[in-house]
Amino acid sequence: MFSDRFDQLVQALRILPSVGPKSAQRMALHLIMKNREGANALSVALSEATSYIHQCQICNSLTEDEVCEICLSTERDSALLCVVESPADVLAIEHSGSFRGKYHVLGGHLSPLDGVGPEEIGIPYLVQRLTDQQIKEVILATNATVEGQATAHYLVEVTKHLPLQMTRIAQGVPQGGELEYVDSHTLSQAVHNRLTMK
Amino acid sequence: MFSDRFDQLVQALRILPSVGPKSAQRMALHLIMKNREGANALSVALSEATSYIHQCQICNSLTEDEVCEICLSTERDSALLCVVESPADVLAIEHSGSFRGKYHVLGGHLSPLDGVGPEEIGIPYLVQRLTDQQIKEVILATNATVEGQATAHYLVEVTKHLPLQMTRIAQGVPQGGELEYVDSHTLSQAVHNRLTMK
Numbered sequence: 001m002f003s004d005r006f007d008q009l010v011q012a013l014r015i016l017p018s019v020g021p022k023s024a025q026r027m028a029l030h031l032i033m034k035n036r037e038g039a040n041a042l043s044v045a046l047s048e049a050t051s052y053i054h055q056c057q058i059c060n061s062l063t064e065d066e067v068c069e070i071c072l073s074t075e076r077d078s079a080l081l082c083v084v085e086s087p088a089d090v091l092a093i094e095h096s097g098s099f100r101g102k103y104h105v106l107g108g109h110l111s112p113l114d115g116v117g118p119e120e121i122g123i124p125y126l127v128q129r130l131t132d133q134q135i136k137e138v139i140l141a142t143n144a145t146v147e148g149q150a151t152a153h154y155l156v157e158v159t160k161h162l163p164l165q166m167t168r169i170a171q172g173v174p175q176g177g178e179l180e181y182v183d184s185h186t187l188s189q190a191v192h193n194r195l196t197m198k
Numbered sequence: 199m200f201s202d203r204f205d206q207l208v209q210a211l212r213i214l215p216s217v218g219p220k221s222a223q224r225m226a227l228h229l230i231m232k233n234r235e236g237a238n239a240l241s242v243a244l245s246e247a248t249s250y251i252h253q254c255q256i257c258n259s260l261t262e263d264e265v266c267e268i269c270l271s272t273e274r275d276s277a278l279l280c281v282v283e284s285p286a287d288v289l290a291i292e293h294s295g296s297f298r299g300k301y302h303v304l305g306g307h308l309s310p311l312d313g314v315g316p317e318e319i320g321i322p323y324l325v326q327r328l329t330d331q332q333i334k335e336v337i338l339a340t341n342a343t344v345e346g347q348a349t350a351h352y353l354v355e356v357t358k359h360l361p362l363q364m365t366r367i368a369q370g371v372p373q374g375g376e377l378e379y380v381d382s383h384t385l386s387q388a389v390h391n392r393l394t395m396k
């Protein structure tokens with residue numbers, strides 16, 4: 001189009017979720033014509049984010065330090081652990097204000113057909129965490145999808161020998177719904193009405 | 199949320215057109231969790247684009263050189279000049295493959311209420327260009343909006359003394375458009391500008 005670097009910018013913008021060729025071109029023109037300052041700020045923010053943000057060594061959520069603020073907090077109940085699939089789910093639950101324990105991020109769900117077994121989502125590490133730390137209750141907050149349910153059931157099976165209560169966030173999360181997109185009230189209700197699984 | 203740099207990235211992504219807080223958060227998580235390489239490539243592409251892409255000294259379109267490829271081309275008709283509002287319009291017309299002359303990008307349209315007069319969109323420079331260069335026909339391809347029309351009419355007025363032909367791109371029902379869904383103004387224009395077929 002105008003130049004190689006313009007084409008490269010359009011191409012680079014296409015990595016953003018749900019940005020097709022038309023939107024990418026519109027974004028590139030908008031940045032170059034109307035907001036170069038914003039484009040430079042975005043460039044810096046991207047490079048800093050990829051350099052400094054990584055997984056928490058304890059819960060696998062995101063942080064710039066070794067251990068995230070939630071794991072470090074002494075005001076949160078360390079005996080209560082909420083297991084989620086992704087950092088986006090941590091954000092959603094935090095936003096609902098319904099939970100004051102700690103988190104464990106699996107980084108996915110069991111999906112044997114895609115080669116994702118217990119090892120791939122760090123279940124051995126979670127079981128070790130549940131064994132070593134003084135956790136009394138685990139809230140299973142994996143997605144209400146087939147894979148999320150299967151993952152929750154697998155976790156119940158594999159921790160049967162441990163002296164802890166396991167609950168599953170309640171109905172209220174719509175069937176097939178992904179936590180990230182559920183409204184805070186529904187999510188808050190779901191945490192409140194969690195059901196004992198074991 | 200997770201960290202200051204995460205929040206800064208979400209904030210920086212919001213400068214993109216039609217990206218709200220929810221999408222920005224989703225984009226940031228996607229980049230950090232699933233495509234750091236892409237995020238770094240985007241960071242570089244943004245910084246290179248803002249450093250190297252600027253306006254063509256002749257036509258005001260975008261280029262990395264002093265003068266753009268279209269202005270430099272000896273295979274395009276220099277006697278035919280298409281006046282558009284923005285570089286996006288150059289892309290659209292080039293993509294249509296319907297034009298083999300040169301361009302002039304105004305960088306906007308007349309909008310007296312917003313303080314955009316002839317000077318602000320470089321009309322004196324365009325008139326000088328039309329006077330100095332051997333241009334025989336000017337195609338006015340400003341948008342079919344109130345402001346685009348006003349700008350086209352103003353250009354006709356201000357170049358009355360010059361010995362050149364001025365044309366305006368046709369308005370009518372778009373290709374594949376169903377009359378039922380075409381607005382009445384467009385339809386009225388289409389009827390008024392009807393072409394003899396036989």
Ligand SMILES: [Zn+2]
Nearest residue numbers: 056059068071
């Ligand atoms: Zn943590």
Ligand SMILES: [Zn+2]
Nearest residue numbers: 254257266269
């Ligand atoms: Zn040019």
